[in-house]
Amino acid sequence: MKRIAILGSTGSIGRQTLDVVRAFPDEFDVVALSAWSNRDLLLAQAKEFNPTLLSSKEQWPAESLPPGTHIAETLEEIVTNPDVDLIIQGMVGNIGLLPTLQALGAGKQVAMANKEPIVMAGELLMQAATRGGGQLLPVDSEPSAIWQCLQGEETQRTVRRLIITASGGALRDLPLDEIAKVTPARALKHPTWDMGKKITIDCATLMNKGFEVIESHWLFDMPWDQVDVVIHHQSIIHSMVEFTDGSMKAQMGAPDMRLPIQYAMFYPKRMASEEIPRFDPIAIGSLTFEEMNPDRYPCFVTALEAGHAGGTYPTVLSASDETAVDLFLKGRIGFTDIHRLVASTLERHESKERPTLEDILSADEWARQAVLSATENS
């Protein structure tokens, strides 16, 4: 039985993780649950799964908890708990960095759906994993696809390039001159995936795809020039790996997050599931590939530049994007302002080479304030 902790248990990833636990009740013991603000759902989850530890931003009277469940003082208490083998990291945004660092430092496996920490501090996380004996397992469907394609292969010696697929997001077919006026509701209509709000907006800007390039660079220790992106509307091929002998492998499946979540939860085993929908090649008929148009997706270009530049630029990229997307979702800025704010914040940033955790947290804070004051002043 794997003993798991779920960070962000009331979010999209957390709820689907618990679906997997429900489907395999004998395989997992839910030791801890943590969520930010959805108190009612968290309490219902606690009653169903009887975790030892619970964490949320609110203080709760002990009598409202199921018997045997205690409130954790910090997320660190959860992610370093000796009774936890695997942490499902389903938090949203940069705030997931600290618990991920602590978990890796404590030698835990971390199934990582929360890509921002890898974007903002990839090198620190990989160092923490090496030092502490922890391991990052991809949950995001694209890195999971690459990971699955690499099973049984020698990654460093035999990979020519990784090819990450991109649906093109909610606005892929919108005329370029209409993009500035897009509403949050319109940008949240993802053509193939049903996900949380922040990542869905990042898909519309293709910032998310830039994040995935950065994520894959770190997770698979792959040079920048060996990670490519191709537009693939159907979201069936989740990503591909080209090997040095000319062979290519693709991992495919219906666009359903339960597959990569379950794969990471059971790794290195696969377990049968009748609930995850099947991809039928004949029903789909055709899988298409197109070059990405950088004019349509300036956030992608900016993300790659920040990734290549290194230092604290990727931190500022992620923090300014998170702040700008939040402002967009609240109706405070327009869709194209997301890129404008991210790019101008990066331009004004003085990056630190080989940043420490303090450097990263301080760059993160600086970038958030920079986006907010640029918005207030405009």
Added chain:
Amino acid sequence: MKRIAILGSTGSIGRQTLDVVRAFPDEFDVVALSAWSNRDLLLAQAKEFNPTLLSSKEQWPAESLPPGTHIAETLEEIVTNPDVDLIIQGMVGNIGLLPTLQALGAGKQVAMANKEPIVMAGELLMQAATRGGGQLLPVDSEPSAIWQCLQGEETQRTVRRLIITASGGALRDLPLDEIAKVTPARALKHPTWDMGKKITIDCATLMNKGFEVIESHWLFDMPWDQVDVVIHHQSIIHSMVEFTDGSMKAQMGAPDMRLPIQYAMFYPKRMASEEIPRFDPIAIGSLTFEEMNPDRYPCFVTALEAGHAGGTYPTVLSASDETAVDLFLKGRIGFTDIHRLVASTLERHESKERPTLEDILSADEWARQAVLSATENS
């Protein structure tokens, strides 16, 4: 250095195998070459690669051989030679059965491009491999694709089905009522692959795809109802594996036999090659899938029936097909006669359950004679 023997060195597979040896001269020692009738090319190959052993149907004076090269009395002498690690089996048709059995019995690795022996005597070959410690490595692009997709996976427990792709062959777009009049030259125009004549005709009838289902059944120990076929015109996805968790893997590449040949030769390593062409998803644009039309491909249906029926039916399938294709290539019968002769021979056959090698050789001989006399009498 791997010490290799090539059976069928002057054929399409043999020549491409030697291309790989030329590209990696420090990795392979060519210990033996064998070919049926192309004496000049065999001699040129012997001069270039200095094998210890040579075999062909002709008797040669010792002085015509390069120094250090001797004539092998039998193929058995080659395939059981203690100096040989890996045999590339590029012979054509059922005649490849005996040396393959002997090689497996002697504990050799056999890279198998010659699928007819597996079709006619799959169970015997797998038993010989188990007993002798030999191993069959797929070279055919479809089983090679499945094999590559299965690296790092638990085949028996986690595979839901294998999906073999089929280009549809040279006549895929021809109106059904024109197929009877097809000439050998027309049927040899394969849309995507450049291969030997026998297999190219088997592709036009889709008999070859039936053979691959039977081959995959044996190579991967997969029940019949877990091997499917889908029409895929581009011949880029060489085959797919669907796992029980809903995940699917595809192996892709330009249609070039050097890739699966090289993969089997280096297995379990991959080696970089700049000579094998690369598949560019954006240049291809789209990959399509269609259901196979059984009315267009009766040979495929008959092959599956013979495979399922077992006993000596698959032997008769392969022997009658080989004889009929030879007659078609010689202009003695029409294209649709291939299926007519194979089906009628199978109908008249009295199959033996759990056949011995003698049963198989006798069924093979019976089927050849049956096709020839049916042709002479018509």
